[in-house]
Amino acid sequence: MSTLLPNCKEHVLSAFHYRHATKRFDSTKNISEEDFNYILETGRLSPSSIGLEPWRFVVVQNPALRDKLKAVSPGARGQLDTASHFVVILARTNVKYDSKYVTEQMRNVQNRPEEVVTLVSGALKEFQEVSGMLKDERLMYEWSAKQTYIAMGNMMTAAALAEIDSCPIEGFDYAAVDQILNEEGLLEEGNFKTSVMVAFGYRNEEPKREKTRSPIDQLVRWA
Numbered sequence: 001m002s003t004l005l006p007n008c009k010e011h012v013l014s015a016f017h018y019r020h021a022t023k024r025f026d027s028t029k030n031i032s033e034e035d036f037n038y039i040l041e042t043g044r045l046s047p048s049s050i051g052l053e054p055w056r057f058v059v060v061q062n063p064a065l066r067d068k069l070k071a072v073s074p075g076a077r078g079q080l081d082t083a084s085h086f087v088v089i090l091a092r093t094n095v096k097y098d099s100k101y102v103t104e105q106m107r108n109v110q111n112r113p114e115e116v117v118t119l120v121s122g123a124l125k126e127f128q129e130v131s132g133m134l135k136d137e138r139l140m141y142e143w144s145a146k147q148t149y150i151a152m153g154n155m156m157t158a159a160a161l162a163e164i165d166s167c168p169i170e171g172f173d174y175a176a177v178d179q180i181l182n183e184e185g186l187l188e189e190g191n192f193k194t195s196v197m198v199a200f201g202y203r204n205e206e207p208k209r210e211k212t213r214s215p216i217d218q219l220v221r222w223a
Helices: 008-018 033-044 063-071 074-082 100-109 114-130 137-161 174-183
Strands: 055-059 085-092 165-169 192-201
Touching: 008 137, 033 055, 033 137, 055 137, 063 074, 063 174, 074 085, 074 165, 074 192, 085 137, 085 174, 100 114, 137 165, 137 192, 174 192
Parallel strands: none
Antiparallel strands: 055 085, 085 192, 165 192
């Protein structure tokens, strides 16, 4: 039997209709610490492959750092100027099956017994061999980066459920953003690279048109 509240599904769908990609926020309104911690917690609790959590959430509140990012992020200029909170999500670059991070994550965070660590590491090695990751560092980063979008989506949905606006952003120079963040000591000597950005705040105006989507029968195929 479902443990969801009777109106939970309607509430979630209402939040999806409410959400829109906010280009400029009301800069006079700030998200409370409690509400933003709630949004971050939904990112932290998001699923990842084998529970490796290959992400880092950098909350950029320093105006000077925002200005640096704005110079190389044309798709984020309105949000960087007005968002209550601006997050750069980093993807871990080395999630190799036998890396220190992976083994410590399983031992110290997931509290797996040593025989399970060995078993899971072996399965991960096989997957990474078949997918070509062990021969291509770019594929390893992309695997992590894809997973960051799961966390970002959950954070945006959580925000919408609380009537907090958001906007996902890819319109930036990846190499330039990496350089800026590296100079700030945020990439941990190459252990992370920039994946995506997302801004949060409160809309300064209502969307100029209703949400449009393709009909469900054009998007779904049953096989």
